[in-house]
Amino acid sequence: MSITLVGMPGSGKTTVGRQLARRLGLPFFDSDHVIEERLGCSIREYFAREGEASFRDVEQQVLAELAQGPSCVIATGGGAVLREANRACLRATGQVVYLRSSPEELYRRLRHDTTRPLLQVADPMAKLRELYEQRDPLYREAAHFQVETGRPSVPRLVNMILMQLELSGGLPPAA
Numbered sequence: 522m523s524i525t526l527v528g529m530p531g532s533g534k535t536t537v538g539r540q541l542a543r544r545l546g547l548p549f550f551d552s553d554h555v556i557e558e559r560l561g562c563s564i565r566e567y568f569a570r571e572g573e574a575s576f577r578d579v580e581q582q583v584l585a586e587l588a589q590g591p592s593c594v595i596a597t598g599g600g601a602v603l604r605e606a607n608r609a610c611l612r613a614t615g616q617v618v619y620l621r622s623s624p625e626e627l628y629r630r631l632r633h634d635t636t637r638p639l640l641q642v643a644d645p646m647a648k649l650r651e652l653y654e655q656r657d658p659l660y661r662e663a664a665h666f667q668v669e670t671g672r673p674s675v676p677r678l679v680n681m682i683l684m685q686l687e688l689s690g691g692l693p694p695a696a
């Protein structure tokens with residue numbers, strides 16, 4: 522039984538996921554970090570060298586491995602929901618939480634960030650809007666519930682998620 526965070530780049534999956542895992546006393550895995558360790562290079566470098574489709578294959582493999590492993594908190598990459606196989610596998614093995622953020626909020630957080638290859642374009646705001654339109658329905662489909670990330674601090678978001686997990690009976694036995 523795992524808890525998986527999905528959402529747009531910059532929605533806080535890595536930051537919130539790490540603190541959520543600490544509060545639950547569970548191991549934390551960020552699929553992007555697992556991928557980088559496996560590939561021996563940054564995701565940005567891999568995108569540039571091998572392309573997005575190849576990255577998605579590695580991502581699918583890593584997500585399947587994490588979902589099948591012992592109870593943990595998983596922060597996914599923003600595009601994890603693009604493949605139906607990922608949505609199904611993450612939903613089947615635990616609770617999936619959608620961290621929803623507006624494109625404007627994401628832009629404020631990421632405008633100086635150079636590590637996200639899909640946003641290294643002339644107009645990152647337009648790209649965020651496009652990605653949001655495409656993905657918001659997929660995040661909703663993948664998730665058991667969603668949390669609005671606009672205002673709350675990270676500790677407050679963790680509390681909100683813990684409350685929702687308790688309500689849905691989705692807290693792992695170890696917690």
Ligand SMILES: Nc1ncnc2c1ncn2[C@@H]1O[C@H](COP(=O)(O)OP(=O)(O)O)[C@@H](O)[C@H]1O
Pocket residue numbers: 528529530531532533534535536537596630670672673674675678
């Ligand atoms: N709830 C929040 N409020 C304010 N800033 C946040 C919040 N969650 C994340 N951040 C900041 O936004 C940036 C992106 O967060 P990150 O966890 O890397 O997102 P993701 O893994 O979803 O791409 C980081 O600088 C992080 O500190």
Ligand SMILES: O=C(O)C1=C[C@@H](OP(=O)(O)O)[C@@H](O)[C@H](O)C1
Pocket residue numbers: 528529530531534535553564597598599600601636637638639
């Ligand atoms: O949105 C995406 O398609 C991606 C988001 C990234 O993760 P974050 O959501 O943590 O930025 C990372 O997996 C890769 O750059 C692709």
Ligand SMILES: [Mg+2]
Pocket residue numbers: 534535551553596597598
């Ligand atoms: Mg992340």
